[in-house]
Amino acid sequence: MVSDVHKKIKAAFEAFDYETNNTVDVREIGTIIYSLGCFPSQTDLHDFIAEVEEDHTGYIHLDKFLPAMAKILLEHKYPPIPEDILLQAFEVLDKEKKGYLEPEELANYMTQEGELFTQEEMDEMLTALADHEKDLIYYKDILSQLTIDPEL
Amino acid sequence: MTEKVTWPAIRAALLIQRWYRQYVARLEMRRRCTWNIFQSIEYAGEQDQIKLYNFFGFLMDHFTPASSERNLICHIFRKNEICRDIDWERYFCYRSIEVPDSYTGPHLTFPMTFCGVSKLVEAFKHKQNGLPSSDKPYVFNGDYVDRGKNSLEILLILFGFLLVYPNDVHLNRGNHEDHIVNLRYGFTKEVLGKYRVHGKKILKLLQKIFSWLPLATVIDQKVLIVHGGISDTTDLDTIGRVDRHKYVSALKAPKHHAVNGSTTQTMNRNREANLPEEGRRRVYSMNHCSSASAYRYNLQHRSLHSQSISSHLNCSVEEELKMRRRMAGFDQSYRKLSQSDSDSDPESGETTETDEHQWKQIVDMLWSDPMAQNGCVPNEVRGGGCYWGPDVTEEVLGRHNLQLLIRSHECKQEGYEFCHNRRVLTIFSASNYYEVGSNRGAYIRMGSDLVPHFIQYQASRTCMELTLRQSVGWTERSALRALREQLFVHKSDLISAFQEFDPHNTGKISLRNWASATEKVLNLGLPWRVLRPQLVNRTQYGMVDYQQWIRELSITEPKLEVSDNSILETMYKNHSNLETIFRIIDTDHSGLISFEEFHQTWKLLSTHLKMEISDKAIADLAQSIDFNKDGSIDINEFMEAFRLVDLSAHS
Numbered sequence: 001m002v003s004d005v006h007k008k009i010k011a012a013f014e015a016f017d018y019e020t021n022n023t024v025d026v027r028e029i030g031t032i033i034y035s036l037g038c039f040p041s042q043t044d045l046h047d048f049i050a051e052v053e054e055d056h057t058g059y060i061h062l063d064k065f066l067p068a069m070a071k072i073l074l075e076h077k078y079p080p081i082p083e084d085i086l087l088q089a090f091e092v093l094d095k096e097k098k099g100y101l102e103p104e105e106l107a108n109y110m111t112q113e114g115e116l117f118t119q120e121e122m123d124e125m126l127t128a129l130a131d132h133e134k135d136l137i138y139y140k141d142i143l144s145q146l147t148i149d150p151e152l
Numbered sequence: 153m154t155e156k157v158t159w160p161a162i163r164a165a166l167l168i169q170r171w172y173r174q175y176v177a178r179l180e181m182r183r184r185c186t187w188n189i190f191q192s193i194e195y196a197g198e199q200d201q202i203k204l205y206n207f208f209g210f211l212m213d214h215f216t217p218a219s220s221e222r223n224l225i226c227h228i229f230r231k232n233e234i235c236r237d238i239d240w241e242r243y244f245c246y247r248s249i250e251v252p253d254s255y256t257g258p259h260l261t262f263p264m265t266f267c268g269v270s271k272l273v274e275a276f277k278h279k280q281n282g283l284p285s286s287d288k289p290y291v292f293n294g295d296y297v298d299r300g301k302n303s304l305e306i307l308l309i310l311f312g313f314l315l316v317y318p319n320d321v322h323l324n325r326g327n328h329e330d331h332i333v334n335l336r337y338g339f340t341k342e343v344l345g346k347y348r349v350h351g352k353k354i355l356k357l358l359q360k361i362f363s364w365l366p367l368a369t370v371i372d373q374k375v376l377i378v379h380g381g382i383s384d385t386t387d388l389d390t391i392g393r394v395d396r397h398k399y400v401s402a403l404k405a406p407k408h409h410a411v412n413g414s415t416t417q418t419m420n421r422n423r424e425a426n427l428p429e430e431g432r433r434r435v436y437s438m439n440h441c442s443s444a445s446a447y448r449y450n451l452q453h454r455s456l457h458s459q460s461i462s463s464h465l466n467c468s469v470e471e472e473l474k475m476r477r478r479m480a481g482f483d484q485s486y487r488k489l490s491q492s493d494s495d496s497d498p499e500s501g502e503t504t505e506t507d508e509h510q511w512k513q514i515v516d517m518l519w520s521d522p523m524a525q526n527g528c529v530p531n532e533v534r535g536g537g538c539y540w541g542p543d544v545t546e547e548v549l550g551r552h553n554l555q556l557l558i559r560s561h562e563c564k565q566e567g568y569e570f571c572h573n574r575r576v577l578t579i580f581s582a583s584n585y586y587e588v589g590s591n592r593g594a595y596i597r598m599g600s601d602l603v604p605h606f607i608q609y610q611a612s613r614t615c616m617e618l619t620l621r622q623s624v625g626w627t628e629r630s631a632l633r634a635l636r637e638q639l640f641v642h643k644s645d646l647i648s649a650f651q652e653f654d655p656h657n658t659g660k661i662s663l664r665n666w667a668s669a670t671e672k673v674l675n676l677g678l679p680w681r682v683l684r685p686q687l688v689n690r691t692q693y694g695m696v697d698y699q700q701w702i703r704e705l706s707i708t709e710p711k712l713e714v715s716d717n718s719i720l721e722t723m724y725k726n727h728s729n730l731e732t733i734f735r736i737i738d739t740d741h742s743g744l745i746s747f748e749e750f751h752q753t754w755k756l757l758s759t760h761l762k763m764e765i766s767d768k769a770i771a772d773l774a775q776s777i778d779f780n781k782d783g784s785i786d787i788n789e790f791m792e793a794f795r796l797v798d799l800s801a802h803s
Binding site for chain 2: 011012014030031034035038039040041042081085086088089090092093109110113114115117121124125
């Protein structure tokens with residue numbers, strides 16, 4: 001079991017190890033972790049990086065990354081968000097219980113609450129999620145459509 | 153509707169943000185992989201082309217004059233028929249071309265006027281986005297042809313504006329403004345197809361025009377614009393002085409001129425050469441122009457992450473790809489080949505060191521790509537030019553007192569991309585280059601402050617409305633199709649490679665071995681482990697049944713009965729090479745070759761690939777095609793008959 005996990009982590013890590021010296025740029029870590037099926041928050045990511053970064057060099061070495069990442073995977077530390085929980089989240093935002101959100105409604109939340117989206121991220125999200133004809137976000141439909149890829 | 157929950161909004165927002173960011177990161181990964189596939193295949197094709205051309209050069213130098221192979225291809229090395237300028241002008245004069253009464257398109261008169269060009273543009277029904285004028289000077293950075301079906305129309309528009317505003321329209325030469333490259337990539341075919349009577353003449357004239365296109369443009373002595381890039385030996389004074397029209401093809405080493413033509417005639421001709429229309433000013437191979445009045449245009453660079461992971465990802469994954477490709481390595485680079493030849497060939501005579509040096513500079517300018525690491529190494533992926541690093545940029549820009557290098561040559565997802573501490577800017581204007589939705593195109597507006605402003609776009613109306621997911625999915629499917637085709641055409645080699653990992657003949661190998669074997673055979677420098685889930689559907693305990701996997705690639709073969717299957721596979725693998733050779737052999741551009749020439753082509757190919765192809769196999773292949781009544785083979789028909797079709801595309 002453990003060796004499987006290690007192999008997976010190494011494969012994802014290698015994809016960004018450009019100089020083949022077992023290091024990756026710290027800015028790639030988020031993508032690597034996400035691609036391994038984890039759902040950390042931005043704070044989680046910052047904490048993780050602080051733990052494994054090589055003294056502010058901007059690089060992360062496999063030696064430190066592997067055990068830390070393996071622990072995350074084996075402990076299921078940043079599990080995927082279950083679809084029903086996500087649905088509840090959307091419903092919370094849909095105060096009037098309309099069954100959909102208007103772009104402005106969603107944008108207000110995303111850009112003003114929590115771990116804020118930038119304007120660009122927000123524009124992308126609206127393009128991706130909004131129904132094109134009605135310009136509304138039917139969140140229930142979206143959740144079932146946006147299946148996440150199976151494990152890498 | 154679920155039970156009423158009483159979370160604060162912030163908790164809901166956090167969940168949604170987290171979920172969405174993960175989703176986007178995964179999509180971005182997929183998009184990058186797809187991109188890499190297209191690019192790798194494209195560059196592998198370019199490299200193939202150069203290898204083929206070098207092979208011809210090698211033949212020319214090493215076969216006796218009497219050998220039939222040499223005769224077949226010697227005309228591509230032969231200088232254009234020597235004729236004096238008067239004859240040349242008369243031959244190409246447009247007045248000598250008869251236009252039938254049935255023609256209803258625009259009639260152009262010379263000298264060309266703005267009205268004339270507008271008529272032309274209108275006739276092509278292009279959307280006008282600010283036509284060139286003396287208030288709006290344009291620099292076009294090469295590669296006008298070989299893509300899409302309207303290369304000729306694009307050239308006509310560009311040339312039209314060049315004629316009307318010769319001081320304000322600048323056309324840099326790209327590596328595709330080269331008749332050898334055009335043979336492979338479709339421009340030759342397009343011209344011959346559209347102009348059955350005059351096509352050959354047009355191609356010949358274009359050869360000359362291409363060779364006269366400037367190699368570089370400098371704005372306000374501060375911004376250098378070239379198609380490919382630079383190298384550590386780039387010297388703009390040399391470029392400014394070189395007789396660029398000597399280099400009809402950038403792939404042609406100068407010495408080949410000496411081998412076939414009479415050298416004294418060649419040199420005289422150069423001295424007397426005069427552009428027919430020009431009288432306004434001496435055209436150096438470098439254009440110096442000044443910027444138009446300042447224009448402000450604000451555009452945000454698209455990025456998907458607040459941490460700007462994705463914009464960094466753009467650069468870094470591409471760097472990874474370049475490094476992998478360099479590691480993929482190749483037996484012979486053109487450089488090694490031409491170096492060894494210049495030693496062995498006693499006839500070369502006229503090769504001077506200056507010629508070689510000049511030629512290298514030109515090739516570097518048209519074919520090079522930037523890399524992240526310092527240094528300057530041969531660009532073995534493309535087969536021409538070099539990879540140059542940030543230190544070379546600093547040195548060359550510093551030496552010439554320049555502040556920015558603008559180049560093209562590489563497709564970029566957002567239409568443009570900076571590198572080398574923003575001292576190098578890549579601009580790519582063809583949107584949807586690989587596939588609908590694959591990338592945006594962009595162009596630069598620059599005022600007297602010399603700050604570049606970008607306008608991005610994506611051509612088709614339909615793809616504007618595609619969501620991120622849809623456009624990634626679409627492009628991805630297309631890339632995977634292309635990749636599966638590559639896998640299919642290499643299936644014999646793949647099976648051999650797999651079997652090396654399977655000494656006990658179990659029929660199964662591990663995924664890691666699958667990845668190594670595949671890379672070894674295809675040599676595309678792709679991250680196979682990451683791509684694996686898209687290509688291998690079924691695994692058991694981490695093992696792949698490779699025979700079954702190959703069968704399931706679902707690529708069909710045409711229904712033609714051919715006794716020897718190995719020749720079919722060679723055919724698929726070398727589709728483009730074969731077509732290139734056919735077109736070279738078809739000296740009168742008729743689109744037809746004789747059976748004898750067909751036979752010779754295969755023999756040539758087999759020498760190039762260093763493999764056995766039996767006469768019987770070739771004869772069988774020829775027989776499987778319907779001959780025209782006069783015993784010739786239609787090249788287009790033949791190539792079409794052997795085009796691969798991806799079955800899964802119809803599912």
